[in-house]
Every structure is written in C-alpha cells, then in structure tokens.
Amino acid sequence: xxxxxxxxxxxxxxxxxxxxxxxxxxxxxxxxxxxxxxxxxxxxxxxxxxxxxxxxxxxxxxxxxxxxxxxxxxxxxxxxxxxxxxxxxxxxxxxxxxxxxxxxxxxxxxxxxxxxxxxxxxxxxxxxxxxxxxxxxxxxxxxxxxxxxxxxxxxxxxxxxxxxxxxxxxxxxxxxxxxxxxxxxxxxxxxxxxxxxxxxxxxxxxxxxxxxxxxxxxxxxxxxxxxxxxxxxxxxxxxxxxxxxxxxxxxxxxxxxxxxxxxxxxxxxxxxxxxxxxxxxxxxxxxxxxxxxxxxxxxxxxxxxxxxxxxxxxxxxxxxxxxxxxx
Numbered sequence: 001x002x003x004x005x006x007x008x009x010x011x012x013x014x015x016x017x018x019x020x021x022x023x024x025x026x027x028x029x030x031x032x033x034x035x036x037x038x039x040x041x042x043x044x045x046x047x048x049x050x051x052x053x054x055x056x057x058x059x060x061x062x063x064x065x066x067x068x069x070x071x072x073x074x075x076x077x078x079x080x081x082x083x084x085x086x087x088x089x090x091x092x093x094x095x096x097x098x099x100x101x102x103x104x105x106x107x108x109x110x111x112x113x114x115x116x117x118x119x120x121x122x123x124x125x126x127x128x129x130x131x132x133x134x135x136x137x138x139x140x141x142x143x144x145x146x147x148x149x150x151x152x153x154x155x156x157x158x159x160x161x162x163x164x165x166x167x168x169x170x171x172x173x174x175x176x177x178x179x180x181x182x183x184x185x186x187x188x189x190x191x192x193x194x195x196x197x198x199x200x201x202x203x204x205x206x207x208x209x210x211x212x213x214x215x216x217x218x219x220x221x222x223x224x225x226x227x228x229x230x231x232x233x234x235x236x237x238x239x240x241x242x243x244x245x246x247x248x249x250x251x252x253x254x255x256x257x258x259x260x261x262x263x264x265x266x267x268x269x270x271x272x273x274x275x276x277x278x279x280x281x282x283x284x285x286x287x288x289x290x291x292x293x294x295x296x297x298x299x300x301x302x303x304x305x306x307x308x309x310x311x312x313x314x315x316x317x318x319x320x321x322x323x324x325x326x327x
Contacts, residue, residue: 017091018175020164021122022113028076030086034069035126037138039183041065041149041157045120050074051144062149062157066186071143077120084114091126110164123161125179140199141187151189156182200250209234209241210248217253221261222284227253257284262298265291269303270310276303 017035023045031038040049041064049065050056051073059065067073074083085101086094093101093112105112149157160178163171191198204210212234217225230253231241245253261283268279280291296302301309 017124017126018110018160018164018179019124020107020111020161021120021124022107022111022115022118023077023120023122024113024115024118025077025120026081027114027120028074028078028081028083030072030074030083031067032072032089033087033091033126034072034089036069036135037183038067038069038124038126039064039179039186040067040075040125041123041160041182043121043123043157043161045118046077047120047122048074048076048079049144049146050076050079054144057144057146059146063146064149064152064157064182064186065144065146066141066183066190068138068141068143073144075122109167121161123157123164125160125182127179127183140202141190145186145190147186147189151192152182152185153189154185156185200248201256204245204248207244207248209236210245213241213245213253214249214256217257218260221257221264222282224284225253225257258294258298261285262295265295265303266299266306269307279303 020043021029040047040059042059042061044061046058046060048056048058051067051071053071056079057065076083083096085105086096088094093105095101105114107113107116149155156178160175160182163174163178190196191202201214204214213230216223216230216233227242228238231238234241236244242252245256249256251259265279265283268274268282269276276288276291280286280288283291285291285294292303295306299306
C-alpha cells in the first residue's frame with residue numbers, strides 16, 4: 001500500500017459529510033468546520049472561494065476545490081456578500097447571530113441552502129476521519145487547491161451529484177467511496193501539474209530504479225529488508241542504489257522504511273482487535289518490545305499512549321495542527 005492508496009484502501013471516509021448546496025444570490029457561507037480535508041465542486045453557477053489569509057478564486061461549473069484543515073474560508077456569490085451561515089466543527093450550521101439553521105435551510109434529501117431551486121448548485125464533502133497514512137498525503141498539499149474537472153478524466157462530480165439524489169440500500173458506502181475517488185483523483189491531477197511541487201517520495205515513484213524499491217517497501221513492510229537486498233531486487237549495485245534513493249527521496253532507504261512502518265503501525269494500533277504484537281509482525285518488527293521502542297523514540301509516545309490520545313480525540317487535533325506547521 002502506498003500513500004495515495006492508503007487514502008482509499010485503509011483509513012478513509014466513513015459516513016462522510018456530504019451535501020448538495022442550493023443557493024440563490026446573495027449568499028455567503030463561512031467554513032469553520034476544521035475538517036482535515038474537504039472538497040467543494042461547482043455543478044451549476046459560480047462561486048468565490050476566499051480562504052483566510054489567501055487570495056480569492058472564482059470557480060465555475062466543473063471546478064473543484066480541496067481545502068486542507070484546520071484553516072477557515074468563505075464561499076460566496078460575491079466577495080462583498082456578508083456571511084449568512086457558519087459551518088462549525090461537527091458540521092453544525094448556525095447563523096452569524098448563533099441561530100441554528102439546519103432545519104431552516106433544509107431542502108430535502110442531502111440538500112441544503114437558501115432556495116429549493118438555486119441558480120448555484122454545489123457539492124460539498126468532508127473527510128471527518130484522519131489517519132497517520134493520510135497525514136503524509138495532507139502534508140504534501142497546499143492549504144487550498146482548485147482544479148477543473150476536465151483534468152480528472154472522469155465525470156466524477158456529475159456521478160457524485162446523481163448518487164446523492166438516491167436513497168437506496170448501501171447508499172452511504174457508495175457516497176463515501178465516490179468522495180474518496182474524487183479526492184484521490186484531484187490529488188493525482190494536481191501533482192501532475194507543472195506548477196505543483198509534489199513530495200520527493202511521490203516523484204521517486206517515476207524513477208526506474210527507485211520506483212520499484214519504493215513499491216516493495218510500501219507494499220511489503222513486514223519483509224526484513226536491507227539496502228543490499230533492495231538493490232539486488234531492482235538490479236543495481238548497493239552503493240549506486242543507496243545514493244540514488246537518497247538523492248531522489250531525500251532520506252536513505254532504511255530511514256524511509258522506518259518512517260513508513262511506524263506510520264502504518266500508528267493506524268493499525270487503533271483497530272479494536274489489534275495488539276502491539278500483531279501490529280509488530282504486520283509492519284516488520286520482530287517483537288512487541290522492538291516496535292514499542294521505535295514508536296516511542298520516533299513519535300514521543302508509547303503505543304499505549306498513542307491509543308489513549310486517539311480515544312480522547314487528541315490525536316486528530318494535534319495532527320491537524322502538525323499538518324499545517326510541517327510545510
């Protein structure tokens with residue numbers, strides 16, 4: 001499993017917040033929910049996106065915006081329109097005076113807005129579950145990115161909008177997966193842009209020597225890898241491989257492997273039936289003690305303390321802040 005796959009095939013959207021927003025000018029909404037990652041797509045009409053502390057961008061039909069929390073932003077028909085609603089953590093919706101708006105602006109199944117047939121139609125979604133794997137991805141993204149749907153190669157916005165109008169068995173799971181697919185497609189398309197600055201581990205996947213080694217490490221972290229063993233698998237000398245890997249990825253192979261193993265362990269430890277021993281075997285540590293020692297050394301807490309923090313909600317708060325300060 002690589003980092004991008006991790007967003008889809010591991011800790012991913014579950015019962016994600018998804019709405020069709022039906023808006024008639026004048027309208028403006030403050031986004032202060034602080035979700036780790038949120039997406040807004042314009043189906044019809046247009047919208048201004050004004051992140052706090054950043055430049056405003058005008059989006060038209062098919063354009064998609066990805067926002068990395070915990071930053072705040074305003075979306076509106078016009079930059080001069082005062083906010084009429086504020087979205088707070090937990091997707092609580094209030095008027096600026098504190099009045100609850102959930103019922104007042106309810107417009108039917110998964111629909112919300114100030115008009116039942118708004119000239120502007122938006123799809124909004126939020127990943128409410130964050131993980132150690134996905135944080136590696138979030139750190140590589142700008143706080144705000146905007147992309148036209150044409151760069152995705154798939155009509156995902158239209159498909160998500162169509163599915164949001166249904167109420168069939170398994171519908172929530174279908175919507176979660178479509179949201180995952182939309183997010184990961186936007187990320188891949190963004191990294192393919194010439195002005196993007198993808199992380200070095202992402203760029204390394206395109207290299208004919210380093211790419212296969214990265215995939216071996218990420219898909220089989222339990223294997224007792226050595227630099228020599230990896231070099232042999234990719235058909236390079238040990239010295240040449242180690243030098244090339246470090247130049248492209250920014251750290252030696254074994255340092256990358258250690259970080260990847262502990263990143264996976266951080267997520268696996270939160271599974272209800274996981275033990276330190278079972279997680280150690282899954283990520284390549286010979287004993288529970290070896291994993292605990294490495295985890296404490298690199299992350300500052302023991303596996304047990306990591307679980308306690310996650311249970312109390314501290315991990316999401318701390319990691320969201322870390323995602324923004326580590327750029």
